Amino acid sequence: MERLRAAGCVFAEDEATALRSAFESQALATAIAQRIAGTPLEQVLGFTEIGGVRVDLGPGVFVPRARSTAIAETAAARHPDARIAADLGCGAGTLAAILSTRLPAARIVGTEIDPVAAISARRTGERHGFEVAEGSWWSPLPPSWRGRIDLAVAYLPHVPTGELSWIHADFRAHEPDFCVAGGPDGLDPWRAVARDAIGWLAPGSLFVTLVAREQRAEAGRIGEDAGLEIDYEESEDDLLLLASPSGR
Numbered sequence: 733m734e735r736l737r738a739a740g741c742v743f744a745e746d747e748a749t750a751l752r753s754a755f756e757s758q759a760l761a762t763a764i765a766q767r768i769a770g771t772p773l774e775q776v777l778g779f780t781e782i783g784g785v786r787v788d789l790g791p792g793v794f795v796p797r798a799r800s801t802a803i804a805e806t807a808a809a810r811h812p813d814a815r816i817a818a819d820l821g822c823g824a825g826t827l828a829a830i831l832s833t834r835l836p837a838a839r840i841v842g843t844e845i846d847p848v849a850a851i852s853a854r855r856t857g858e859r860h861g862f863e864v865a866e867g868s869w870w871s872p873l874p875p876s877w878r879g880r881i882d883l884a885v886a887y888l889p890h891v892p893t894g895e896l897s898w899i900h901a902d903f904r905a906h907e908p909d910f911c912v913a914g915g916p917d918g919l920d921p922w923r924a925v926a927r928d929a930i931g932w933l934a935p936g937s938l939f940v941t942l943v944a945r946e947q948r949a950e951a952g953r954i955g956e957d958a959g960l961e962i963d964y965e966e967s968e969d970d971l972l973l974l975a976s977p978s979g980r
């Protein structure tokens with residue numbers, strides 16, 4: 733524990749307990765060395781528990797944040813009758829897993845462009861009962877879902893690419909930039925997702941994502957230009973963006 737504390741781990745005692753219960757002897761020594769070198773605890777352990785679900789997490793896969801749970805919890809609470817749901821850019825599958833516990837009758841597919849993250853997501857999906865399709869945003873979803881998705885969620889990369897250096901160095905070193913970087917104003921992924929949303933969403937459906945406060949006006953314009961009605965909900969330092977096909 734002292735070595736973890738000396739390495740700057742704020743919750744050194746909790747981390748030492750977690751590592752000791754997951755690894756023994758030589759494997760424990762290796763795990764502690766990885767952690768001291770700055771690998772996020774969740775990637776060292778190979779899993780995390782968040783929002784009441786257990787998520788598998790390999791090296792180099794985005795570590796889910798509290799923001800991940802806020803998106804999924806709000807989506808499930810606002811559309812409890814959803815039967816067809818998608819988690820775009822699902823990473824290790826956190827949002828899809830939370831939806832699966834809140835909406836047990838729904839069929840849920842997570843999409844992910846990174847084959848490494850997709851491996852973790854598939855393991856999470858086996859435990860929580862959702863499927864994973866590899867490809868960009870909506871494109872790998874079953875074609876028969878066009879116009880039928882009741883609920884879609886996405887924790888989109890939305891950090892302006894010029895501001896990546898503000899992210900904690902340990903995360904920068906162990907999460908690929910494409911997990912967080914959103915182009916010059918951070919909104920390129922939302923532009924791509926919004927552009928195709930109307931073709932996939934059912935009438936009366938809901939799409940939930942998250943943006944920074946300073947992105948509010950432009951994110952709203954992007955959604956409205958794509959034929960969506962946009963609303964917002966406060967979420968700690970950020971805003972949840974709620975989009976529905978116009979005329980809901």
Ligand SMILES: C[S@@+](CC[C@H](N)C(=O)[O-])C[C@H]1O[C@@H](n2cnc3c(N)ncnc32)[C@H](O)[C@@H]1O
Nearest residue numbers: 794796800821822823844845846868869887911
């Ligand atoms: C901010 S992370 C969120 C991951 C996960 N939803 C979570 O909350 O832990 C964004 C995810 O989008 C994925 N991604 C980036 N570009 C993508 C694209 N064009 N299509 C699908 N997924 C993409 C990244 O690989 C990453 O897993």
